[in-house]
Amino acid sequence: MRRTVLILLGLVLGGVMIAGAVLVAGWTWPGPAREDTAFTLQSGATLKGAAVELERAGLVSSADRFYLRARLLGSTSAIKAGEYLVPGGASEKEILAILVGGVGINRFITIPEGMPSILVYERLMAADQLTGTVEVPAEGSILPDTYAYDKGDSRAEVLARMQGAMARALDEAWASRSAHTVVKSKAEAVTLASIVEKETSVPAERRMVAGVYSNRLRVGMRLQADPTIIYPLTKGKPLGRRIKRSEILAVNGYNTYSMAGLPKGPIANPSKASIEAVLNPEKTKALYFVADGSGGHVFADTLEQHNANVAKWFAIRKERGI
Template sequence: MVSRRGCVLAAIAALVLVGSLWAFLGGWYGSGPLQKEAHFIVPNGASLADVADRLQKQGVIGSASGFVFRARILGGGSAIKAGEFAIPAHASASRVLAIISSDEIIRRFVVVPEGMPSIMVYERLKAQTSLTGDVSMPAEGSVLPDSYAFEKGEARQAVLRRMQAAMTRTVKELWAKRAPGLVVKTPEQAVILASIVEKETGKPSERRMVAGLYSNRLKTGMLLQADPTIIYPITKGKRLGRRILQSEIQAVNDYNTYTMVGLPKHPITNPSRASIAAVLNPAKTKALYMVADGTGGHAFADTLEEHNRNVAKWFAIRRARGEL
Protein backbone atom coordinates (compact mmCIF):
# COMPACT_ATOMS: atom_id res chain seq x y z
CA MET A 1 0.00 0.00 0.00
CA VAL A 2 1.38 3.39 -1.08
CA SER A 3 1.78 5.81 1.76
CA ARG A 4 0.17 9.21 1.75
CA ARG A 5 3.61 10.79 1.74
CA GLY A 6 4.59 8.75 -1.33
CA CYS A 7 1.51 10.00 -3.20
CA VAL A 8 2.38 13.58 -2.37
CA LEU A 9 5.95 13.15 -3.57
CA ALA A 10 4.75 11.51 -6.78
CA ALA A 11 2.32 14.37 -7.37
CA ILE A 12 5.03 16.92 -6.79
CA ALA A 13 7.36 15.11 -9.19
CA ALA A 14 4.63 15.03 -11.81
CA LEU A 15 3.99 18.75 -11.39
CA VAL A 16 7.70 19.49 -11.68
CA LEU A 17 7.88 17.35 -14.84
CA VAL A 18 4.86 19.05 -16.37
CA GLY A 19 6.21 22.47 -15.42
CA SER A 20 9.61 21.66 -16.92
CA LEU A 21 7.99 20.38 -20.08
CA TRP A 22 5.80 23.48 -20.27
CA ALA A 23 8.83 25.73 -19.84
CA PHE A 24 10.77 23.73 -22.42
CA LEU A 25 8.00 23.95 -25.01
CA GLY A 26 7.17 27.54 -24.10
CA GLY A 27 10.75 28.53 -24.76
CA TRP A 28 10.37 27.13 -28.25
CA TYR A 29 6.83 27.97 -29.29
CA GLY A 30 6.12 30.98 -27.08
CA SER A 31 6.51 34.63 -28.06
CA GLY A 32 10.08 35.87 -28.38
CA PRO A 33 11.61 39.07 -26.96
CA LEU A 34 12.01 40.97 -30.26
CA GLN A 35 10.05 44.22 -29.96
CA LYS A 36 9.77 45.11 -33.65
CA GLU A 37 10.56 43.49 -36.99
CA ALA A 38 14.27 43.28 -37.68
CA HIS A 39 16.57 42.08 -40.43
CA PHE A 40 19.01 39.34 -39.51
CA ILE A 41 22.01 38.17 -41.54
CA VAL A 42 23.24 34.58 -41.47
CA PRO A 43 26.87 34.64 -42.69
CA ASN A 44 28.18 32.01 -45.08
CA GLY A 45 29.50 28.98 -43.21
CA ALA A 46 28.05 30.02 -39.83
CA SER A 47 27.21 27.21 -37.40
CA LEU A 48 23.95 26.96 -35.49
CA ALA A 49 25.75 27.98 -32.29
CA ASP A 50 27.28 31.02 -34.00
CA VAL A 51 23.90 32.08 -35.33
CA ALA A 52 22.27 31.55 -31.94
CA ASP A 53 24.83 33.87 -30.31
CA ARG A 54 24.11 36.55 -32.93
CA LEU A 55 20.34 36.11 -32.46
CA GLN A 56 20.69 36.58 -28.70
CA LYS A 57 22.89 39.67 -29.08
CA GLN A 58 20.33 41.24 -31.42
CA GLY A 59 17.49 40.49 -29.00
CA VAL A 60 15.71 38.02 -31.28
CA ILE A 61 15.88 35.15 -28.76
CA GLY A 62 16.35 35.06 -25.00
CA SER A 63 19.00 32.34 -24.72
CA ALA A 64 21.50 31.10 -27.28
CA SER A 65 22.16 27.83 -25.47
CA GLY A 66 18.44 27.23 -24.99
CA PHE A 67 17.82 27.89 -28.68
CA VAL A 68 20.50 25.42 -29.77
CA PHE A 69 19.29 22.76 -27.30
CA ARG A 70 15.65 23.03 -28.39
CA ALA A 71 16.56 23.27 -32.08
CA ARG A 72 18.41 19.96 -31.92
CA ILE A 73 15.45 18.23 -30.25
CA LEU A 74 12.47 19.99 -31.83
CA GLY A 75 13.93 21.52 -34.99
CA GLY A 76 13.54 18.43 -37.15
CA GLY A 77 17.10 18.66 -38.47
CA SER A 78 16.47 21.95 -40.28
CA ALA A 79 19.61 23.33 -41.94
CA ILE A 80 20.15 27.07 -41.67
CA LYS A 81 20.87 29.06 -44.84
CA ALA A 82 23.12 32.02 -45.50
CA GLY A 83 21.41 35.29 -46.36
CA GLU A 84 19.42 38.17 -44.96
CA PHE A 85 16.05 37.43 -43.35
CA ALA A 86 13.17 39.49 -41.96
CA ILE A 87 12.25 38.39 -38.43
CA PRO A 88 8.80 39.56 -37.27
CA ALA A 89 8.26 41.06 -33.82
CA HIS A 90 7.85 38.53 -31.00
CA ALA A 91 8.68 35.63 -33.33
CA SER A 92 8.99 32.36 -31.40
CA ALA A 93 12.28 30.48 -31.47
CA SER A 94 10.54 27.86 -33.59
CA ARG A 95 9.48 30.52 -36.11
CA VAL A 96 12.97 32.04 -36.14
CA LEU A 97 14.54 28.69 -37.00
CA ALA A 98 11.92 28.11 -39.68
CA ILE A 99 12.70 31.48 -41.26
CA ILE A 100 16.48 31.13 -41.33
CA SER A 101 16.11 27.59 -42.70
CA SER A 102 13.78 28.68 -45.50
CA ASP A 103 14.02 30.44 -48.85
CA GLU A 104 12.55 33.63 -47.33
CA ILE A 105 15.83 35.43 -48.02
CA ILE A 106 15.50 39.16 -48.61
CA ARG A 107 16.36 39.86 -52.23
CA ARG A 108 18.06 43.14 -53.03
CA PHE A 109 18.60 44.24 -56.61
CA VAL A 110 20.53 46.76 -58.63
CA VAL A 111 18.66 47.33 -61.88
CA VAL A 112 20.51 48.41 -65.03
CA PRO A 113 17.90 49.41 -67.64
CA GLU A 114 18.55 48.82 -71.32
CA GLY A 115 20.77 51.55 -72.71
CA MET A 116 22.00 52.89 -69.37
CA PRO A 117 25.48 54.40 -69.90
CA SER A 118 28.36 53.41 -67.65
CA ILE A 119 28.48 56.75 -65.83
CA MET A 120 24.95 56.09 -64.57
CA VAL A 121 25.72 52.47 -63.69
CA TYR A 122 28.61 53.78 -61.61
CA GLU A 123 26.38 56.36 -59.92
CA ARG A 124 23.71 53.75 -59.19
CA LEU A 125 26.22 51.42 -57.55
CA LYS A 126 27.66 54.26 -55.50
CA ALA A 127 24.19 55.34 -54.35
CA GLN A 128 23.21 51.85 -53.15
CA THR A 129 23.78 52.16 -49.40
CA SER A 130 23.44 48.42 -48.80
CA LEU A 131 26.66 47.85 -50.76
CA THR A 132 30.16 48.52 -49.46
CA GLY A 133 33.51 49.70 -50.74
CA ASP A 134 34.52 51.72 -53.75
CA VAL A 135 33.88 50.78 -57.37
CA SER A 136 35.73 51.59 -60.58
CA MET A 137 34.15 53.31 -63.56
CA PRO A 138 33.11 50.50 -65.92
CA ALA A 139 34.18 50.71 -69.54
CA GLU A 140 31.30 51.73 -71.79
CA GLY A 141 29.61 48.68 -73.27
CA SER A 142 31.04 46.28 -70.67
CA VAL A 143 27.87 45.93 -68.54
CA LEU A 144 24.85 43.84 -69.53
CA PRO A 145 21.56 45.62 -68.70
CA ASP A 146 19.63 43.38 -66.29
CA SER A 147 18.56 43.07 -62.63
CA TYR A 148 21.34 41.90 -60.32
CA ALA A 149 20.65 40.43 -56.88
CA PHE A 150 23.08 41.19 -54.06
CA GLU A 151 23.43 40.68 -50.33
CA LYS A 152 23.55 43.50 -47.83
CA GLY A 153 27.16 44.42 -47.18
CA GLU A 154 28.43 42.96 -50.46
CA ALA A 155 31.21 44.87 -52.24
CA ARG A 156 30.17 47.19 -55.07
CA GLN A 157 33.09 45.98 -57.16
CA ALA A 158 31.88 42.38 -56.81
CA VAL A 159 28.45 43.33 -58.16
CA LEU A 160 30.06 45.20 -61.06
CA ARG A 161 32.16 42.14 -61.88
CA ARG A 162 28.96 40.07 -62.18
CA MET A 163 27.46 42.67 -64.52
CA GLN A 164 30.54 42.61 -66.71
CA ALA A 165 30.82 38.82 -66.66
CA ALA A 166 27.19 38.64 -67.82
CA MET A 167 28.01 40.89 -70.80
CA THR A 168 31.08 38.82 -71.69
CA ARG A 169 29.03 35.59 -71.64
CA THR A 170 26.19 37.14 -73.64
CA VAL A 171 28.43 38.54 -76.38
CA LYS A 172 30.28 35.23 -76.68
CA GLU A 173 27.02 33.30 -76.92
CA LEU A 174 25.42 35.59 -79.51
CA TRP A 175 28.60 35.96 -81.58
CA ALA A 176 28.69 32.18 -82.02
CA LYS A 177 25.17 32.35 -83.51
CA ARG A 178 25.76 35.34 -85.81
CA ALA A 179 24.46 35.46 -89.36
CA PRO A 180 26.97 35.16 -92.23
CA GLY A 181 28.31 38.15 -94.14
CA LEU A 182 28.03 40.73 -91.37
CA VAL A 183 29.60 44.14 -91.69
CA VAL A 184 30.85 43.91 -88.11
CA LYS A 185 33.92 41.71 -88.00
CA THR A 186 34.60 41.43 -84.28
CA PRO A 187 32.52 41.12 -81.10
CA GLU A 188 33.79 44.56 -80.09
CA GLN A 189 32.42 46.12 -83.29
CA ALA A 190 29.12 44.34 -82.70
CA VAL A 191 28.79 45.93 -79.24
CA ILE A 192 29.63 49.38 -80.63
CA LEU A 193 26.98 49.14 -83.35
CA ALA A 194 24.49 47.64 -80.88
CA SER A 195 25.00 50.64 -78.60
CA ILE A 196 23.95 52.94 -81.45
CA VAL A 197 20.92 50.79 -82.26
CA GLU A 198 20.00 50.86 -78.56
CA LYS A 199 20.03 54.66 -78.50
CA GLU A 200 18.34 55.19 -81.86
CA THR A 201 15.08 53.33 -81.23
CA GLY A 202 12.86 52.76 -78.24
CA LYS A 203 10.73 50.21 -80.08
CA PRO A 204 11.95 46.62 -79.70
CA SER A 205 10.29 45.66 -82.99
CA GLU A 206 12.53 48.13 -84.86
CA ARG A 207 15.89 46.95 -83.59
CA ARG A 208 16.68 44.55 -86.44
CA MET A 209 15.53 47.09 -89.02
CA VAL A 210 17.71 49.84 -87.56
CA ALA A 211 20.61 47.39 -87.39
CA GLY A 212 20.03 46.50 -91.05
CA LEU A 213 19.95 50.17 -92.06
CA TYR A 214 23.20 51.01 -90.30
CA SER A 215 24.82 47.84 -91.66
CA ASN A 216 23.91 49.04 -95.17
CA ARG A 217 25.47 52.42 -94.51
CA LEU A 218 28.67 50.87 -93.23
CA LYS A 219 28.88 48.58 -96.27
CA THR A 220 28.49 51.49 -98.71
CA GLY A 221 30.82 53.86 -96.85
CA MET A 222 28.06 56.32 -95.92
CA LEU A 223 28.22 58.37 -92.78
CA LEU A 224 26.09 56.80 -90.04
CA GLN A 225 24.89 60.23 -88.89
CA ALA A 226 23.53 58.94 -85.60
CA ASP A 227 22.64 61.83 -83.27
CA PRO A 228 23.47 59.91 -80.06
CA THR A 229 27.11 59.72 -81.19
CA ILE A 230 27.23 63.53 -81.18
CA ILE A 231 25.83 63.69 -77.66
CA TYR A 232 28.03 61.03 -76.04
CA PRO A 233 31.28 63.05 -75.81
CA ILE A 234 29.30 65.91 -74.26
CA THR A 235 27.29 64.05 -71.60
CA LYS A 236 28.86 60.55 -71.47
CA GLY A 237 25.48 59.13 -72.43
CA LYS A 238 23.18 61.17 -70.20
CA ARG A 239 20.34 63.21 -71.66
CA LEU A 240 21.46 66.41 -73.35
CA GLY A 241 18.32 68.33 -72.37
CA ARG A 242 18.49 70.70 -75.31
CA ARG A 243 18.89 70.76 -79.06
CA ILE A 244 22.23 69.77 -80.55
CA LEU A 245 24.28 72.78 -81.59
CA GLN A 246 25.63 73.16 -85.12
CA SER A 247 29.14 73.32 -83.70
CA GLU A 248 28.57 69.96 -81.98
CA ILE A 249 27.35 68.41 -85.24
CA GLN A 250 30.57 69.55 -86.91
CA ALA A 251 32.85 68.47 -84.05
CA VAL A 252 35.59 65.98 -84.92
CA ASN A 253 36.24 63.34 -82.27
CA ASP A 254 36.26 59.57 -81.75
CA TYR A 255 32.46 59.34 -81.61
CA ASN A 256 30.75 61.82 -83.94
CA THR A 257 29.44 59.83 -86.91
CA TYR A 258 28.50 63.06 -88.71
CA THR A 259 32.18 63.82 -89.27
CA MET A 260 33.68 60.32 -89.53
CA VAL A 261 33.04 57.28 -91.70
CA GLY A 262 32.57 53.99 -89.90
CA LEU A 263 31.92 53.14 -86.29
CA PRO A 264 32.85 55.23 -83.26
CA LYS A 265 35.99 54.16 -81.44
CA HIS A 266 34.01 52.88 -78.45
CA PRO A 267 30.37 52.08 -77.52
CA ILE A 268 28.12 54.98 -76.53
CA THR A 269 26.09 53.04 -73.96
CA ASN A 270 25.60 49.55 -72.54
CA PRO A 271 23.44 47.78 -75.14
CA SER A 272 20.85 45.18 -74.28
CA ARG A 273 21.01 41.55 -75.30
CA ALA A 274 18.23 42.27 -77.82
CA SER A 275 20.20 45.04 -79.53
CA ILE A 276 23.33 42.90 -79.75
CA ALA A 277 21.26 40.06 -81.21
CA ALA A 278 19.74 42.49 -83.73
CA VAL A 279 23.16 43.60 -84.94
CA LEU A 280 24.28 39.99 -85.31
CA ASN A 281 21.12 39.08 -87.24
CA PRO A 282 19.98 42.32 -88.89
CA ALA A 283 16.91 42.67 -91.07
CA LYS A 284 17.50 42.05 -94.76
CA THR A 285 16.63 45.48 -96.09
CA LYS A 286 17.81 48.06 -98.60
CA ALA A 287 16.92 50.95 -96.29
CA LEU A 288 19.51 53.69 -95.92
CA TYR A 289 17.43 56.43 -94.28
CA MET A 290 15.06 56.80 -91.36
CA VAL A 291 13.18 59.59 -89.63
CA ALA A 292 10.72 59.72 -86.73
CA ASP A 293 7.14 58.95 -87.74
CA GLY A 294 5.30 60.55 -84.81
CA THR A 295 4.37 57.26 -83.13
CA GLY A 296 7.61 56.67 -81.27
CA GLY A 297 9.03 54.73 -84.19
CA HIS A 298 10.59 55.52 -87.54
CA ALA A 299 9.73 55.70 -91.22
CA PHE A 300 12.37 53.88 -93.27
CA ALA A 301 13.38 54.64 -96.84
CA ASP A 302 15.60 53.07 -99.49
CA THR A 303 16.12 56.31 -101.44
CA LEU A 304 16.81 59.91 -100.57
CA GLU A 305 13.69 61.01 -102.49
CA GLU A 306 11.48 58.75 -100.39
CA HIS A 307 13.28 59.87 -97.24
CA ASN A 308 12.66 63.55 -98.04
CA ARG A 309 8.93 62.82 -98.30
CA ASN A 310 9.05 61.12 -94.90
CA VAL A 311 10.91 64.09 -93.44
CA ALA A 312 8.23 66.46 -94.80
CA LYS A 313 5.55 64.33 -93.09
CA TRP A 314 7.48 64.45 -89.82
CA PHE A 315 7.81 68.23 -89.95
CA ALA A 316 4.08 68.52 -90.67
CA ILE A 317 3.36 66.42 -87.57
CA ARG A 318 5.65 68.62 -85.47
CA ARG A 319 4.01 71.81 -86.77
CA ALA A 320 0.59 70.37 -85.90
CA ARG A 321 1.84 69.71 -82.39
CA GLY A 322 3.15 73.25 -82.06
CA GLU A 323 6.75 72.10 -81.81
CA LEU A 324 7.93 74.27 -84.74
Protein backbone atom coordinates in the same frame (compact mmCIF):
# COMPACT_ATOMS: atom_id res chain seq x y z
CA MET B 1 3.02 13.18 7.00
CA ARG B 2 2.47 10.89 4.05
CA ARG B 3 -0.40 13.12 2.90
CA THR B 4 1.87 16.14 3.04
CA VAL B 5 4.54 14.38 0.98
CA LEU B 6 1.98 13.37 -1.63
CA ILE B 7 0.69 16.94 -1.83
CA LEU B 8 4.20 18.31 -2.25
CA LEU B 9 5.01 15.68 -4.87
CA GLY B 10 1.83 16.57 -6.70
CA LEU B 11 2.72 20.24 -6.64
CA VAL B 12 6.20 19.51 -7.99
CA LEU B 13 4.85 17.30 -10.75
CA GLY B 14 2.22 19.87 -11.57
CA GLY B 15 4.86 22.57 -11.74
CA VAL B 16 7.00 20.46 -14.03
CA MET B 17 4.05 19.80 -16.28
CA ILE B 18 3.16 23.50 -16.40
CA ALA B 19 6.78 24.42 -17.09
CA GLY B 20 6.91 21.81 -19.82
CA ALA B 21 3.68 23.09 -21.32
CA VAL B 22 5.05 26.65 -21.28
CA LEU B 23 8.30 25.46 -22.84
CA VAL B 24 6.44 23.78 -25.67
CA ALA B 25 3.90 26.57 -26.12
CA GLY B 26 6.66 29.21 -26.20
CA TRP B 27 8.10 27.53 -29.27
CA THR B 28 5.25 28.87 -31.39
CA TRP B 29 4.43 32.11 -29.54
CA PRO B 30 5.02 35.37 -31.44
CA GLY B 31 8.52 36.71 -30.91
CA PRO B 32 9.43 40.11 -29.43
CA ALA B 33 10.45 41.86 -32.67
CA ARG B 34 7.80 44.21 -34.01
CA GLU B 35 9.43 44.90 -37.39
CA ASP B 36 11.10 42.80 -40.06
CA THR B 37 14.77 42.51 -39.09
CA ALA B 38 17.86 41.63 -41.12
CA PHE B 39 19.90 39.02 -39.30
CA THR B 40 23.32 37.78 -40.39
CA LEU B 41 24.51 34.33 -39.37
CA GLN B 42 28.26 34.13 -39.75
CA SER B 43 29.99 31.14 -41.30
CA GLY B 44 30.82 28.51 -38.69
CA ALA B 45 28.28 29.77 -36.17
CA THR B 46 26.85 27.18 -33.77
CA LEU B 47 23.23 26.93 -32.68
CA LYS B 48 24.20 28.17 -29.21
CA GLY B 49 26.08 31.12 -30.69
CA ALA B 50 23.18 31.88 -33.00
CA ALA B 51 20.84 31.90 -30.00
CA VAL B 52 22.98 34.55 -28.29
CA GLU B 53 23.03 36.72 -31.44
CA LEU B 54 19.26 36.34 -31.87
CA GLU B 55 18.72 37.60 -28.33
CA ARG B 56 21.06 40.56 -28.95
CA ALA B 57 19.10 41.39 -32.12
CA GLY B 58 15.84 41.35 -30.16
CA LEU B 59 14.44 38.45 -32.14
CA VAL B 60 14.07 36.05 -29.20
CA SER B 61 13.44 36.84 -25.53
CA SER B 62 15.97 34.38 -24.14
CA ALA B 63 18.96 32.74 -25.79
CA ASP B 64 18.88 29.85 -23.32
CA ARG B 65 15.20 29.10 -23.87
CA PHE B 66 15.54 29.34 -27.65
CA TYR B 67 18.51 26.97 -27.58
CA LEU B 68 16.70 24.48 -25.34
CA ARG B 69 13.52 24.53 -27.44
CA ALA B 70 15.49 24.27 -30.67
CA ARG B 71 17.32 21.19 -29.39
CA LEU B 72 14.18 19.53 -28.02
CA LEU B 73 11.55 20.59 -30.54
CA GLY B 74 13.37 21.80 -33.64
CA SER B 75 14.89 20.32 -36.74
CA THR B 76 18.04 18.22 -36.53
CA SER B 77 19.34 19.86 -39.70
CA ALA B 78 22.27 22.26 -39.42
CA ILE B 79 21.75 26.01 -39.54
CA LYS B 80 23.27 27.78 -42.57
CA ALA B 81 25.33 30.94 -42.72
CA GLY B 82 23.77 33.87 -44.57
CA GLU B 83 21.84 37.09 -44.29
CA TYR B 84 18.18 36.58 -43.49
CA LEU B 85 15.11 38.74 -43.17
CA VAL B 86 13.21 37.67 -40.05
CA PRO B 87 9.58 38.86 -40.10
CA GLY B 88 8.32 40.92 -37.19
CA GLY B 89 6.72 38.70 -34.56
CA ALA B 90 8.30 35.51 -35.95
CA SER B 91 8.16 32.63 -33.46
CA GLU B 92 11.22 30.71 -32.38
CA LYS B 93 10.03 27.79 -34.53
CA GLU B 94 9.76 30.07 -37.58
CA ILE B 95 13.18 31.62 -36.90
CA LEU B 96 14.90 28.24 -36.72
CA ALA B 97 13.17 27.20 -39.95
CA ILE B 98 14.58 30.31 -41.64
CA LEU B 99 18.13 29.57 -40.44
CA VAL B 100 17.90 25.92 -41.44
CA GLY B 101 16.26 26.65 -44.80
CA GLY B 102 19.14 28.87 -45.86
CA VAL B 103 17.03 31.13 -48.09
CA GLY B 104 18.57 34.51 -47.40
CA ILE B 105 17.84 38.05 -48.47
CA ASN B 106 17.84 38.42 -52.25
CA ARG B 107 19.87 41.40 -53.41
CA PHE B 108 19.96 42.41 -57.05
CA ILE B 109 21.49 45.10 -59.21
CA THR B 110 19.84 45.73 -62.57
CA ILE B 111 21.63 47.21 -65.58
CA PRO B 112 19.03 48.32 -68.15
CA GLU B 113 19.66 47.90 -71.85
CA GLY B 114 21.60 50.85 -73.22
CA MET B 115 22.87 52.13 -69.86
CA PRO B 116 26.22 53.91 -70.27
CA SER B 117 29.14 52.78 -68.15
CA ILE B 118 29.23 55.95 -66.04
CA LEU B 119 25.76 55.08 -64.77
CA VAL B 120 26.74 51.42 -64.25
CA TYR B 121 29.59 52.70 -62.09
CA GLU B 122 27.27 54.96 -60.10
CA ARG B 123 24.80 52.12 -59.58
CA LEU B 124 27.54 49.80 -58.32
CA MET B 125 28.90 52.43 -55.94
CA ALA B 126 25.39 53.17 -54.62
CA ALA B 127 24.86 49.52 -53.61
CA ASP B 128 25.90 50.01 -49.98
CA GLN B 129 26.00 46.28 -49.18
CA LEU B 130 28.85 45.79 -51.66
CA THR B 131 32.45 46.39 -50.65
CA GLY B 132 35.49 47.95 -52.26
CA THR B 133 35.69 50.33 -55.19
CA VAL B 134 35.93 50.05 -58.96
CA GLU B 135 36.81 52.34 -61.83
CA VAL B 136 34.28 53.28 -64.50
CA PRO B 137 34.20 50.16 -66.71
CA ALA B 138 35.04 50.30 -70.38
CA GLU B 139 32.05 51.39 -72.42
CA GLY B 140 30.29 48.44 -74.02
CA SER B 141 31.91 45.85 -71.74
CA ILE B 142 28.79 45.23 -69.57
CA LEU B 143 25.91 42.94 -70.50
CA PRO B 144 22.62 44.55 -69.42
CA ASP B 145 20.88 42.14 -67.07
CA THR B 146 19.91 41.63 -63.42
CA TYR B 147 22.71 40.33 -61.21
CA ALA B 148 22.29 38.78 -57.77
CA TYR B 149 24.77 39.45 -54.98
CA ASP B 150 25.17 38.90 -51.26
CA LYS B 151 25.99 41.38 -48.53
CA GLY B 152 29.74 41.81 -48.37
CA ASP B 153 30.45 40.82 -51.97
CA SER B 154 32.99 43.05 -53.67
CA ARG B 155 32.05 45.49 -56.40
CA ALA B 156 34.99 44.20 -58.41
CA GLU B 157 33.56 40.65 -58.33
CA VAL B 158 30.10 41.81 -59.42
CA LEU B 159 31.61 43.93 -62.19
CA ALA B 160 33.68 40.97 -63.36
CA ARG B 161 30.52 38.87 -63.64
CA MET B 162 28.85 41.60 -65.71
CA GLN B 163 31.82 41.79 -68.06
CA GLY B 164 32.16 38.01 -68.26
CA ALA B 165 28.50 37.78 -69.25
CA MET B 166 29.07 40.30 -72.05
CA ALA B 167 32.12 38.43 -73.33
CA ARG B 168 30.17 35.18 -73.49
CA ALA B 169 27.13 36.79 -75.12
CA LEU B 170 29.33 38.47 -77.73
CA ASP B 171 31.14 35.23 -78.50
CA GLU B 172 27.83 33.41 -79.01
CA ALA B 173 26.39 36.14 -81.22
CA TRP B 174 29.58 36.43 -83.27
CA ALA B 175 29.60 32.69 -83.95
CA SER B 176 26.11 33.01 -85.48
CA ARG B 177 26.74 36.17 -87.51
CA SER B 178 25.32 36.54 -91.00
CA ALA B 179 27.41 37.08 -94.09
CA HIS B 180 25.23 40.15 -94.57
CA THR B 181 26.68 41.95 -91.55
CA VAL B 182 28.81 45.00 -92.27
CA VAL B 183 30.93 44.91 -89.10
CA LYS B 184 34.36 43.36 -89.32
CA SER B 185 35.10 42.68 -85.65
CA LYS B 186 33.45 42.10 -82.30
CA ALA B 187 34.49 45.60 -81.25
CA GLU B 188 32.70 47.11 -84.26
CA ALA B 189 29.66 44.95 -83.49
CA VAL B 190 29.40 46.37 -79.96
CA THR B 191 29.91 49.92 -81.20
CA LEU B 192 27.17 49.72 -83.84
CA ALA B 193 24.88 47.79 -81.47
CA SER B 194 25.21 50.56 -78.89
CA ILE B 195 23.88 53.05 -81.46
CA VAL B 196 21.01 50.74 -82.43
CA GLU B 197 20.19 50.32 -78.73
CA LYS B 198 19.98 54.08 -78.19
CA GLU B 199 18.03 54.77 -81.37
CA THR B 200 15.05 52.48 -80.77
CA SER B 201 13.20 51.20 -77.74
CA VAL B 202 11.04 48.90 -79.86
CA PRO B 203 12.51 45.39 -79.90
CA ALA B 204 10.91 44.53 -83.24
CA GLU B 205 12.74 47.46 -84.88
CA ARG B 206 16.27 46.51 -83.88
CA ARG B 207 17.14 44.51 -87.01
CA MET B 208 15.58 47.16 -89.28
CA VAL B 209 17.50 50.00 -87.65
CA ALA B 210 20.64 47.86 -87.88
CA GLY B 211 19.83 47.31 -91.56
CA VAL B 212 19.59 51.06 -92.21
CA TYR B 213 22.91 51.79 -90.53
CA SER B 214 24.54 48.86 -92.27
CA ASN B 215 23.39 50.25 -95.63
CA ARG B 216 24.79 53.68 -94.76
CA LEU B 217 28.15 52.23 -93.80
CA ARG B 218 28.33 50.28 -97.05
CA VAL B 219 27.78 53.34 -99.24
CA GLY B 220 29.86 55.72 -97.14
CA MET B 221 26.94 57.80 -95.81
CA ARG B 222 27.22 59.39 -92.40
CA LEU B 223 25.22 57.57 -89.73
CA GLN B 224 23.89 60.85 -88.29
CA ALA B 225 22.81 59.27 -85.01
CA ASP B 226 21.83 61.86 -82.39
CA PRO B 227 23.09 59.79 -79.43
CA THR B 228 26.63 60.01 -80.84
CA ILE B 229 26.43 63.80 -80.49
CA ILE B 230 25.40 63.53 -76.85
CA TYR B 231 27.92 60.92 -75.72
CA PRO B 232 31.08 63.07 -75.69
CA LEU B 233 29.12 65.79 -73.88
CA THR B 234 27.74 63.69 -71.02
CA LYS B 235 29.38 60.24 -71.30
CA GLY B 236 25.91 58.95 -72.12
CA LYS B 237 23.89 60.60 -69.37
CA PRO B 238 20.68 62.36 -70.52
CA LEU B 239 21.41 65.77 -72.03
CA GLY B 240 18.27 67.29 -70.55
CA ARG B 241 17.77 69.74 -73.41
CA ARG B 242 17.74 69.95 -77.19
CA ILE B 243 20.98 69.46 -79.07
CA LYS B 244 22.58 72.74 -80.15
CA ARG B 245 23.58 73.50 -83.72
CA SER B 246 27.20 73.90 -82.64
CA GLU B 247 27.11 70.41 -81.10
CA ILE B 248 25.78 68.91 -84.31
CA LEU B 249 28.74 70.42 -86.18
CA ALA B 250 31.32 69.48 -83.53
CA VAL B 251 34.21 67.35 -84.74
CA ASN B 252 35.30 64.56 -82.40
CA GLY B 253 35.69 60.82 -82.37
CA TYR B 254 32.00 60.12 -81.73
CA ASN B 255 29.84 62.63 -83.62
CA THR B 256 28.51 60.75 -86.65
CA TYR B 257 27.05 63.96 -88.08
CA SER B 258 30.55 65.32 -88.73
CA MET B 259 32.26 62.08 -89.76
CA ALA B 260 31.61 59.01 -91.85
CA GLY B 261 31.90 55.52 -90.44
CA LEU B 262 31.58 54.24 -86.89
CA PRO B 263 32.50 56.29 -83.85
CA LYS B 264 35.75 55.36 -82.11
CA GLY B 265 33.94 53.22 -79.56
CA PRO B 266 30.58 52.27 -78.05
CA ILE B 267 28.29 54.94 -76.61
CA ALA B 268 26.47 52.59 -74.20
CA ASN B 269 26.25 48.99 -73.09
CA PRO B 270 24.05 47.27 -75.69
CA SER B 271 21.83 44.26 -75.09
CA LYS B 272 22.56 40.89 -76.63
CA ALA B 273 19.49 41.43 -78.83
CA SER B 274 21.00 44.60 -80.34
CA ILE B 275 24.32 42.84 -80.92
CA GLU B 276 22.47 40.02 -82.67
CA ALA B 277 20.56 42.58 -84.77
CA VAL B 278 23.81 44.15 -85.97
CA LEU B 279 25.28 40.74 -86.79
CA ASN B 280 22.07 39.68 -88.55
CA PRO B 281 20.58 42.93 -89.91
CA GLU B 282 17.37 43.19 -91.87
CA LYS B 283 17.90 42.97 -95.61
CA THR B 284 16.42 46.27 -96.69
CA LYS B 285 17.03 49.12 -99.10
CA ALA B 286 16.10 51.71 -96.47
CA LEU B 287 18.61 54.46 -95.75
CA TYR B 288 16.50 56.69 -93.52
CA PHE B 289 14.15 56.59 -90.56
CA VAL B 290 12.34 59.08 -88.38
CA ALA B 291 9.98 58.89 -85.41
CA ASP B 292 6.39 58.01 -86.29
CA GLY B 293 4.76 59.63 -83.24
CA SER B 294 3.73 56.38 -81.59
CA GLY B 295 7.07 55.34 -80.10
CA GLY B 296 8.44 53.66 -83.20
CA HIS B 297 9.88 54.79 -86.51
CA VAL B 298 8.94 54.97 -90.17
CA PHE B 299 11.58 53.94 -92.70
CA ALA B 300 12.33 55.21 -96.19
CA ASP B 301 14.46 54.13 -99.14
CA THR B 302 14.86 57.57 -100.68
CA LEU B 303 15.51 61.08 -99.41
CA GLU B 304 12.27 62.25 -100.97
CA GLN B 305 10.28 59.68 -98.99
CA HIS B 306 12.23 60.54 -95.87
CA ASN B 307 11.57 64.26 -96.18
CA ALA B 308 7.84 63.55 -96.44
CA ASN B 309 8.04 61.41 -93.30
CA VAL B 310 9.96 64.15 -91.49
CA ALA B 311 7.29 66.68 -92.44
CA LYS B 312 4.64 64.40 -90.93
CA TRP B 313 6.69 64.08 -87.74
CA PHE B 314 7.09 67.85 -87.45
CA ALA B 315 3.33 68.23 -87.89
CA ILE B 316 2.76 65.76 -85.07
CA ARG B 317 5.20 67.64 -82.84
CA LYS B 318 3.50 70.95 -83.60
CA GLU B 319 0.09 69.46 -82.84
CA ARG B 320 1.42 68.21 -79.50
CA GLY B 321 2.99 71.57 -78.71
CA ILE B 322 6.52 70.20 -78.70
